[in-house]
Amino acid sequence: MFEYAEAAVEAALGAGARYADARVMDRRHESMNARNGEIEGLTQEGSEGLGVRALIGSGWGFFATADLSTDAARAAGARAASIARASASVPGKDLELTPVEVRQDSWQNAVGEDPLSVPLAEKGDLLVGVTRTMREHGADVALAGYDVWDTTKWLASSEGHRIDQRIRECGARMESTVNGETESQRRSYPGIRGQYGTRGWELVRELDLPGNAARIAEEARELLTAPECESRDATDLIIGSEQMALQIHESVGHAVELDRILGWEAAFAGTSWLDLSQIGDLRFGSELMNITADATLPGALGSFGYDDEGTPAHPVDIVKDGIWVGVLSGRDSAALAGLDSSGGAVRGDGYNRLPMVRMTNVGLLPGTSSLDEMIAATDDGILIDTNRSWSIDDKRLNFQFGCEIGWEIKNGRRGRMIKNPTYTGIGPKFWQSLDMLGNRSEWTFWGTPNCGKGQPGQIGHTGHPSVPCRFRGVRVGVRG
Amino acid sequence: MTADELLTTCERVLALVGTDAEAEVTVGAGTEALTRFATSFIHQNVADDARAVHLRVALDGRVAEATDNRTDDEALSRLVRSTMEAAALQPVDPGWPGLAPPAPTPSVDHWDDDTAAAEPDARAERVAAFVRAANGLEAAGFCSTEGVSTAFANSAGQRAMGRTTSAMLDGIARTGTSDGADRAASRRLADLDGAAVGAEATRRARDSAAATDLEPGRYEVVLSPSCVVNVLSFLAIYGFNGRAVEEGRSFARLGEGQFDASVTIADDVTHPMAVGIAFDAEGTPKRRLELVREGVTSSLVHDRRTAKALGAESTGNAVAGAGPLGALPANLVLEPGATPPDKLVAGMERGLLVTDFWYTRILDPRTMVVTGLTRNGVWLVEDGRVARPVTNLRFTQSYLEALGPAQVRGIGSDQTLVGGATFGFGAYVVPSLHLGSWNFTGGAKG
Numbered sequence: 001m002f003e004y005a006e007a008a009v010e011a012a013l014g015a016g017a018r019y020a021d022a023r024v025m026d027r028r029h030e031s032m033n034a035r036n037g038e039i040e041g042l043t044q045e046g047s048e049g050l051g052v053r054a055l056i057g058s059g060w061g062f063f064a065t066a067d068l069s070t071d072a073a074r075a076a077g078a079r080a081a082s083i084a085r086a087s088a089s090v091p092g093k094d095l096e097l098t099p100v101e102v103r104q105d106s107w108q109n110a111v112g113e114d115p116l117s118v119p120l121a122e123k124g125d126l127l128v129g130v131t132r133t134m135r136e137h138g139a140d141v142a143l144a145g146y147d148v149w150d151t152t153k154w155l156a157s158s159e160g161h162r163i164d165q166r167i168r169e170c171g172a173r174m175e176s177t178v179n180g181e182t183e184s185q186r187r188s189y190p191g192i193r194g195q196y197g198t199r200g201w202e203l204v205r206e207l208d209l210p211g212n213a214a215r216i217a218e219e220a221r222e223l224l225t226a227p228e229c230e231s232r233d234a235t236d237l238i239i240g241s242e243q244m245a246l247q248i249h250e251s252v253g254h255a256v257e258l259d260r261i262l263g264w265e266a267a268f269a270g271t272s273w274l275d276l277s278q279i280g281d282l283r284f285g286s287e288l289m290n291i292t293a294d295a296t297l298p299g300a301l302g303s304f305g306y307d308d309e310g311t312p313a314h315p316v317d318i319v320k321d322g323i324w325v326g327v328l329s330g331r332d333s334a335a336l337a338g339l340d341s342s343g344g345a346v347r348g349d350g351y352n353r354l355p356m357v358r359m360t361n362v363g364l365l366p367g368t369s370s371l372d373e374m375i376a377a378t379d380d381g382i383l384i385d386t387n388r389s390w391s392i393d394d395k396r397l398n399f400q401f402g403c404e405i406g407w408e409i410k411n412g413r414r415g416r417m418i419k420n421p422t423y424t425g426i427g428p429k430f431w432q433s434l435d436m437l438g439n440r441s442e443w444t445f446w447g448t449p450n451c452g453k454g455q456p457g458q459i460g461h462t463g464h465p466s467v468p469c470r471f472r473g474v475r476v477g478v479r480g
Numbered sequence: 481m482t483a484d485e486l487l488t489t490c491e492r493v494l495a496l497v498g499t500d501a502e503a504e505v506t507v508g509a510g511t512e513a514l515t516r517f518a519t520s521f522i523h524q525n526v527a528d529d530a531r532a533v534h535l536r537v538a539l540d541g542r543v544a545e546a547t548d549n550r551t552d553d554e555a556l557s558r559l560v561r562s563t564m565e566a567a568a569l570q571p572v573d574p575g576w577p578g579l580a581p582p583a584p585t586p587s588v589d590h591w592d593d594d595t596a597a598a599e600p601d602a603r604a605e606r607v608a609a610f611v612r613a614a615n616g617l618e619a620a621g622f623c624s625t626e627g628v629s630t631a632f633a634n635s636a637g638q639r640a641m642g643r644t645t646s647a648m649l650d651g652i653a654r655t656g657t658s659d660g661a662d663r664a665a666s667r668r669l670a671d672l673d674g675a676a677v678g679a680e681a682t683r684r685a686r687d688s689a690a691a692t693d694l695e696p697g698r699y700e701v702v703l704s705p706s707c708v709v710n711v712l713s714f715l716a717i718y719g720f721n722g723r724a725v726e727e728g729r730s731f732a733r734l735g736e737g738q739f740d741a742s743v744t745i746a747d748d749v750t751h752p753m754a755v756g757i758a759f760d761a762e763g764t765p766k767r768r769l770e771l772v773r774e775g776v777t778s779s780l781v782h783d784r785r786t787a788k789a790l791g792a793e794s795t796g797n798a799v800a801g802a803g804p805l806g807a808l809p810a811n812l813v814l815e816p817g818a819t820p821p822d823k824l825v826a827g828m829e830r831g832l833l834v835t836d837f838w839y840t841r842i843l844d845p846r847t848m849v850v851t852g853l854t855r856n857g858v859w860l861v862e863d864g865r866v867a868r869p870v871t872n873l874r875f876t877q878s879y880l881e882a883l884g885p886a887q888v889r890g891i892g893s894d895q896t897l898v899g900g901a902t903f904g905f906g907a908y909v910v911p912s913l914h915l916g917s918w919n920f921t922g923g924a925k926g
Contacts, residue, residue, distance in 0.1 A: 033803055035804065038573060040573065040804075041545065042545065043801065044546040044547075045547040047549045048549065059521065059522045059523060062525065062527070064526075064527070064528040064529070064530075066531055083525045086601050091522075092522075124570065128571070140727070141727045141729075177729065179727075179728035263618070266618075267518065267620035267661075268622075353526075354524055389851065391840065393853045393855075394855055398874060420843075422843070456528075
């Protein structure tokens with residue numbers, strides 16, 4: 001496949017580009033859904049094609065084609081350059097690219113059990129079984145599903161990169177919904193989006209969906225009669241690791257995307273409250289807060305060998321001892337920001353999408369507390385987990401999140417279950433109230449398979465190492 | 481691919497399936513292009529010659545579907561073989577509703593040759609005009625063009641062919657302390673005036689500079705069309721959706737006056753401003769469907785599965801790959817009123833004029849409580865006049881109650897096509913709205 005990528009790059013250079021790269025990508029996706037004990041859909045998707053990126057002046061041009069032939073690749077390269085030339089008609093400062101070592105390499109993630117080789121009947125039996133169990137234990141609507149992705153890509157650049165990668169990912173999810181007279185309640189497992197990773201089917205087996213199906217159905221029904229989360233202007237809040245993954249994703253991950261900070265996403269996804277002049281000095285959170293973006297974590301959903309610009313995966317410090325120290329970047333954004341090198345965080349969603357800054361595995365390094373210790377140390381507060389709703393402003397500052405379930409904590413003990421828990425805050429003020437951090441035994445690499453960004457829209461797969469955390473003085477119980 | 485090639489590809493796939501299974505095939509092809517600008521220059525500019533073949537088969541009630549973007553003989557044979565093999569391994573699907581019967585589709589051709597063939601220079605011209613109109617303010621946004629043709633065929637004898645173009649220009653101007661937005665959409669790129677859109681975004685940005693905080697609480701609001709589309713999108717996904725009703729998650733109760741008597745909402749691909757094609761992913765023809773008539777919930781949207789489950793007929797709203805989400809309307813139209821938008825503002829005693837909503841998420845589908853924020857310009861209106869810009873606010877509001885009986889103070893006479901509805905699926909035609917109460921629960925600063 002390299003020959004097509006090389007042909008596209010050569011054609012783009014021949015048409016006037018000063019830099020070009022091309023990715024040939026072959027992606028397989030399989031998903032199955034079950035509802036109330038019946039398989040409701042099995043979908044297998046395949047796509048194959050080439051996307052080429054050309055740089056002229058201040059603007060990129062990108063063209064994608066599903067035709068894999070040398071002629072089509074050359075035509076695509078020329079079209080990309082032509083589009084880049086149109087970009088230059090509304091010019092900015094010439095874009096530069098930070099240097100990166102030119103590599104010829106091959107990489108693939110470790111997979112124990114190839115997820116596409118597991119028999120469909122076995123996968124279907126799993127989903128049918130757990131949805132039946134949930135129904136038997138009180139769910140009005142029981143859903144379960146899995147996804148598998150198998151992606152191979154070949155990158156060639158005008159600087160000499162020749163890198164092929166095969167990345168296999170999979171994961172699963174299930175949820176129980178119960179309907180009361182005036183409301184519906186839901187419990188999901190292992191989280192609202194399930195759990196995903198760059199692993200084989202062993203990940204799904206380890207989730208033990210059958211062992212959790214009855215519990216979540218019963219909890220959903222119990223929520224119908226549980227008391228509402230009380231409205232309080234300030235309380236101690238313990239957040240489970242699944243919801244913490246969402247908290248990190250929304251209020252840290254997106255906020256430190258360099259393209260947002262530079263204003264490249266201003267009209268759509270938004271900007272960031274962070275100002276580059278403050279990097280290295282700004283207090284983002286308490287001293288317990290250490291966040292890294294690390295695409296080398298084995299099995300995490302945001303892991304790879306190289307990003308889509310050929311930058312090798314490597315860990316990047318984002319917040320160190322509570323101080324903001326790093327960003328998620330690519331070669332062009334890093335150069336514009338005056339950084340020495342790319343953070344290796346550029347990926348495209350399929351052959352036909354322009355690679356852009358995406359989260360890798362952005363997450364918390366673990367601390368020293370267990371969840372039980374956090375509860376025992378809390379006189380009056382609440383414990384919540386499993387994301388239900390999420391909303392945050394265009395600067396990634398003001399958030400309001402809701403969870404599926406919560407529990408009162410009184411005098412160091414977990415008390416009554418509560419429903420509809422919500423909390424709201426301002427990013428840095430909230431993170432500075434972090435005073436207890438889960439330990440390594442609670443460290444989970446949550447995977448988010450549906451991070452939306454860009455125009456045309458792209459879906460990113462991101463990872464979020466996370467632990468339970470305690471925050472002080474948080475406003476909870478916001479209602480309409 | 482030409483129309484003939486699309487239909488021929490459908491027939492090739494059906495021939496490969498043979499007579500042992502029920503089968504439906506959709507083949508789509510076209511060009512999607514988008515020019516993005518930020519910090520007043522074009523920084524991303526993309527185009528994609530896209531195509532896809534979607535096949536769904538039912539083998540004695542055992543169902544599987546697959547999509548691929550290759551159309552050579554070998555690839556189509558592989559697609560059919562793997563889909564048939566997958567179906568054979570499935571249990572019988574008791575909810576399988578069978579294929580759409582042959583039926584004519586409405587005569588709709590929302591197509592413009594120039595838009596389908598638009599070169600990047602044509603989009604760049606509009607971006608340049610927007611940037612010039614910003615007159616020194618930083619500008620950001622996009623201009624897109626799209627032309628897609630779709631053919632459908634099933635083994636029950638249904639055949640359908642459709643094509644649609646669309647063009648959008650959407651941008652903000654930025655003062656450093658405030659943003660202002662404006663947008664335009666049409667099936668014709670020629671309808672998009674970059675200078676006019678840029679000038680309105682710039683006016684809003686300048687008029688919302690030096691915004692000050694406002695105490696949260698309940699306020700009257702005049703919502704711009706983009707906010708109205710957001711409200712309708714939630715009602716569509718969580719309310720009028722046959723799947724949500726079947727599962728007991730929806731507020732919708734047919735025959736009840738759940739909305740203000742001034743509200744009439746229809747799904748109507750035949751509307752003169754609409755974009756899209758006249759049949760759905762299952763080949764069922766679309767028709768004008770009134771979901772709310774003069775405040776009374778009157779219909780739901782269905783695909784064939786939910787129609788079967790609820791004893792109804794498909795309304796032509798099946799969406800490929802929607803999965804558990806169910807059927808969705810792609811062409812909602814909120815009937816306009818007689819009041820020009822500026823008169824809606826003049827009729828507000830004390831309330832807020834809102835340009836855009838942002839990051840809206842459902843908290844409770846049964847009561848339709850949604851949280852989100854304002855964006856790109858909010859102004860306090862007192863005694864019918866804009867008094868001052870205010871900083872962004874968070875709201876936590878039931879969209880159903882907001883449009884409920886006696887809650888709608890006025891409906892604008894304006895009609896605006898807004899693309900990207902229902903989280904990116906469809907384009908709605910809506911007016912501005914004056915509502916009696918909106919619950920703002922916090923300032924953007926906390």
